[in-house]
Amino acid sequence: MRKYGRKLSLVGATLAVFLIGSVVFAAWLVTGTGNGGAKATTATNLVVTAGSTTGDLFPGGNGDVKVSIQNPNPFAVNVKTIVGSGAITSAAPGCTTTGVSFTDQNAVTGMTIAAGATQAVTLDDAASMNNTSDNGCQGATFTIPLSVTAQSVTS
Numbered sequence: 001m002r003k004y005g006r007k008l009s010l011v012g013a014t015l016a017v018f019l020i021g022s023v024v025f026a027a028w029l030v031t032g033t034g035n036g037g038a039k040a041t042t043a044t045n046l047v048v049t050a051g052s053t054t055g056d057l058f059p060g061g062n063g064d065v066k067v068s069i070q071n072p073n074p075f076a077v078n079v080k081t082i083v084g085s086g087a088i089t090s091a092a093p094g095c096t097t098t099g100v101s102f103t104d105q106n107a108v109t110g111m112t113i114a115a116g117a118t119q120a121v122t123l124d125d126a127a128s129m130n131n132t133s134d135n136g137c138q139g140a141t142f143t144i145p146l147s148v149t150a151q152s153v154t155s
Contacts, residue, residue, distance in 0.1 A: 044072045046113075046148050051120055053141055059099065059133050062125040069148055070118040077150035079111040082123065086145035094136020099129050102144050112153060 051066030071077050084102035103126045113119045127144065129137075 041074060043152070046071055046077070046150060047118075048146055048148050050143065051122070055139065057100065057127060057129045057142075059129050059131045062128045065102065065123040065126040065144060067121050067123065067146060068118055069113055069121060071113040071115065071150070073152075074115050076112055076114050076153040078153055079108045079113065079148060079150045081106050081108060081147075081149045082121075083147050083149075084144065085147040088142055088144050090137060090140040090142050092136060092140035095134050095140045096136075097132055097134045098137055098140075098142055099131065099133030100137075100142050100144070101128055101130070102126055102146070103128070113150070 047070035049068045049070075051068050053066055054064065057063035067082070069079065081104070083104040083106065088098050088100045088102065090098050105123055105126065111119070111121070127142070
């Protein structure tokens with residue numbers, strides 16, 4: 001009996017190794033290739049509006065320009081330039097010749113507007129009034145068309 005027991009054990013061990021080996025070799029490795037997709041958003045222009053003003057302009061003097069800049073984008077932006085983009089006007093009667101000019105802000109630094117945020121900005125002494133300003137411009141509010149250039153903030 002002992003002889004058959006040893007053979008049976010050997011056959012059983014061989015069968016067990018074969019079955020385990022079969023299970024290991026039955027697990028196949030598979031791969032796949034293809035494409036993923038992503039889409040970039042479309043940037044929305046900044047919204048630039050006049051801020052509340054103070055009466056600090058006079059012929060021969062400078063004054064602050066107040067502006068509000070809204071960033072409707074889902075990303076923050078760094079403002080690079082704020083430049084005049086048209087004729088400066090006033091709705092005040094008798095203020096046909098305003099004599100007002102704007103000094104372009106070509107090297108704006110450190111002004112970041114968060115995604116979806118609005119920022120009030122004061123541009124110190126950016127407006128000036130010369131002596132050609134009509135007398136009817138006293139107390140007038142001036143519309144200064146501006147163009148703001150900004151760049152998305154990189155992380």
